[in-house]
Amino acid sequence: MTLDEFKSAAEALRADGPAQIAAAATIDAWTEARNHLVGRTSGRLSELMTALGTLPKEDRRDAGLLANAVKQELEALLDARHIELARAQQQGPAIDRTMPGRDTWQGTVHPVSLVIDEVVEIFRELGFTIALGPEAEHAWYNFGALNFPADHPAMDMHDTLYVDDLVLRTHTSPVQVRTLQQYPPPIRILAPGNVYRRDFFDPSHAPMFAQIEGLVVDEGITFADLKATLTRFANRFFGATKTRFRPSFFPFTEPSAEMDVQCGVCKGTGCPVCKQSGWVEILGSGMVHPAVLENAGLDSEKYTGWAFGMGPARTALARHGIPDIRILYDSDVRFLEQFAR
């Protein structure tokens, strides 16, 4: 082989190589291309190197420099291509990006708990903490301490389930008395929990349901404070809305008041949701009856207070459009999944 022949073979390799490298679409093809171009045993470069030895001595330096340059160029291209291919292989083939991502199971909070959480959140900002009490309760805490006269028609509002000498509490109000006995005023508490009534299970009644109790007791607590706090709560909970207070009766509050908010469906003009009244009943409330304070060992001249109770299940039914309270207890997974956030 002459120097010219050597040079043209090297230039040919320099010319073909890049295209072959670029054409290698897989790691295997790349390996093949590398072996073909710069392979140690049978590659075209190794052929040139073998041929280099056959050249006249004076030509070898030039030829060697050229072969080396070609080798370096090709190896650089091969390396770059290998990185490209390896990266592409990591990424895998192009994906159909319309296909769904991998999911995990979604946990859900029960709709009644969602309401309780929201109420708790709002009252927390107003300085309330959370108190709890037993569901199987002494009759004294459930009735006597709360100023229910024995064998009085007020008891008809609380059809009671009994367990041995205990009652299943008919409201969360026993927590008022337990808290007042245990902690000195100032008291600002919220007591969420389950309560029981001897009501047959039908679309709007359940023998067990959740209730949220609130209690404030200190010196200087007034009906104005009750109105202001509960109105603020209603505005936060239902959005800016009108509220009204009307006379009511609970043995453990006096004066007692029912709080209504303007019907969100008809805006007060009357519709089936609010039974044409324009108002929806939200909670019962009132000034803590002095007898309750006295039953808990407090000075009813010094301390005054107010309390309220609301049923989050009714709110949950209304806000989610659930037609039957029993759905809340069925625990159908397909129902619960609707509350995934």
Add this chain to the structure above:
Amino acid sequence: MNVSHEWLKAFVPHALSAEQVRDVLTAHAATVEGFERLRADLASFVVARVVETEKVPDTKLSFNKVDDGSGTLLEVVCGAPNVTQGAVYPFARTGTMMPAGFKIEKKKIRGFTSNGMLCSARELGLGEDHEGILELTTDAAPGTPLLDVLPIGDVRLVLDVLPNRPDLLSHLGVAREVSAITGVAIRSVLDAMVPSAAEGAGGDDATPTRAAAGRPAGNVKIVSDPREAKSGGATVRLDDADGCPQYLGAVLRGITVGPSPSWLRERVEAAGVRSINNVVDATNVILHGLGQPMHAFDLRTLADQTVVIRRARAGEKMKTLDGVERVLTSDMTMIADAAKSVAVAGVMGGENSEVTDSTTDLLLEVAYFDPRRTRQTRRTLGLSTDASYRFERGVDPDGLLTAMQTAIALIITVAGGRVDGSVMSVGTGPAPHAPIALRPARVSQVLGAAVSRGDIVKYLQSVGFAVHLGGAADDAAGASLSVTAPSWRRDVSRDVDLIEEVARLHGYDRLPDTIEAYRPTTVPDHPLHVTGRRVRDALVAEGLAEVRPMPFVKGDDASHWRVTNPLAEDEPHLRRSVLESLASRAEYNLSRMTGDIRLFEVGSVFLGRESHAGAGSTGAAVDAASPRGAADTASPRGAADTASPRAGNGLCEEVRAGILIMGARHPRHFADGASPAIDAWDAKGLAERAARAAFPGLAIAVESADEPSLWSISAAGRVVGSVRRVSLDAPIWASAAFGIELTLGEMPLQYVATPGQSAHAGVTPAAKAPTAPVRYTALPTTPAADFDLALLVRDDLPASEVERVLRTSGGDMLETLELFDEFRGTGVPDGMRSLAWRLTFRHPERTLRDKEIEGRRSQLLKSLENQLGVKPRTT
């Protein structure tokens, strides 16, 4: 309580619309929860004027042009003889539904088109008159709704009367409120209850005049005695003054029982009661008008014309008016004659003395029966009536005589007859109200509003309270008022009751609503609330759904607390495990073809039944036998834990987190194929994570446990829960279900303090011990070295034993120990498995040499062989 708007106006001639009455009653007295227009069927009728009328020859018909206010004259054919040009009549446009149930349609009659109908009184359901159409005397423009011009559109207001206001269970009582609110004076009861001819409805022939009735009540005398009174040939004797503090009787003779005149019928029907006859209707009008239940006996059926108020004899029987034979008990008060019982006092009369069509002589009863006694009796008999409802809430003891006088006037008016003798009164009535001291300053203290002394007096007097104003010195603004409640208010006993009167009459909406600065509460968050929320958040993050099911279960008397009066006999017990509820909810889902179920609840369970049953050892046996395996293993209480707060009966309530998982581990994804089903390892891992959420900072251990549990869970060495398989009534396609239950804490039942006492002494807001913060560990600066050990381990040798040896023999430099494989099969002898661990070593200061690692490896293998007989698996 059904209140007739018209009847109310007979008591108080106010100028409010029915809607306004509804609103003021709701704002100041009691909520009006129902509002019904009684003649809503006439709502679409209008007033129309006949502009032209022309006889159709040879017929009774006339052809008319009628102005109904629509702007176009309508052609209307009419068959009535009295059509008069220029007169106005009730008019039904085409499309109107008639009270008789047919619709007015456009019709062709003898070539004329008729577009509607001019109506007679009978066609409107207003009477029997159908001689002609009903000519109206009104200036109202054509097109005005008929109900606006005819006084027939009574409205029924349904009042929600709460137990503290029995006085509102009558029109008189509601009228007092309307009078107080509007300032319009209330008319005399007799005027309101017995209409005169002028105001009696619709010219009915039977409408009385007061003159005709001769105001009989005014002439009736009274004979009173604590025990026995006689008059008009009858005797009334009181043997049970506890059950009946006062009883009034009166004799009427020569009455004629028959249908009620229409005005009386309308009154009882407005109150929602069916008309029976003139005598019964009159007594019902007294009940709904004055709130005083009363009874009329047929005097001829009373032996010796005597009534005795006495206790029932034990086992005595009497058939009540509803035809049911009642068995009486000795604590019931009865009305009897000389021989037999004739009525259950305050509840219901007896069939044997019922007024019939042939009755001519009556003994009228008006009484004050003891509220508590009446309540007990009606509860024992399971018989609630309009009468018992009022007696058990307390009728007006000072209203008895008025009620009797009004009843006599009413009956003589509608049924004729005369009073024989005087009204007989026995008993002295309940104790009168004592005066209550009211300090004006206390009013402001409670209401947060300065209501003037003058306003307080005005409000209280407006609803019948007597305010005793002291002399000039006592009249100073701060001095107490002495206030006596009216006889009809049985609910008023202390000053706050008076403050409520002031508040409601002033108007809740007029009271201020300013928020004042407040002092922080002394009450810390209940720890179970904090724990419950933390567990809930963790489980929701794990993809579980919170549920709030009922705690009632089928259960078993030996292990479960039984509800004394359960709603459903198939689920009479309280659960002792949350898993009992979750299992039933899982079955509910399975029956609806949902198999991927991951539910949890934080809720109460009720324990201690087995110790109550006096068989401490039966607990475990019962639990093991329970079909759900609902053992009480989650309880942290040992048998020796006597400090546990318990009720007298031994019931112990715990708050627990229960978890039930089954079905696919992940939602299916196309790239993965079907997800494996949840297995015991999922349950074990979840149990550990849940326990960490419940007991942060405590060392959690999940350890093998005896059947039916798989594992028990402990926190800082105390058992707090368990993991187990849950057996369900499940279809064949369902996968295995696993249950986890953690006891978060006990809900103490014991009294905080003696009733009337507090336990504040010594209570300092508990400073919460801060949980030790996590300590930073320096990150390693030297490389780790690791190797794998595949070991042949006998099936009966727990992996934890192997790990123990690996740890103790691994030395200080053993950093982590990871079990990564379990294999049975080729190359592994029967009764054994291959377990493979990766061990990672690190020296804190230098790189470990290969030789050191190799040395460690052989040392470990030697220890395993020596201590456990475990050998490496050779390949």
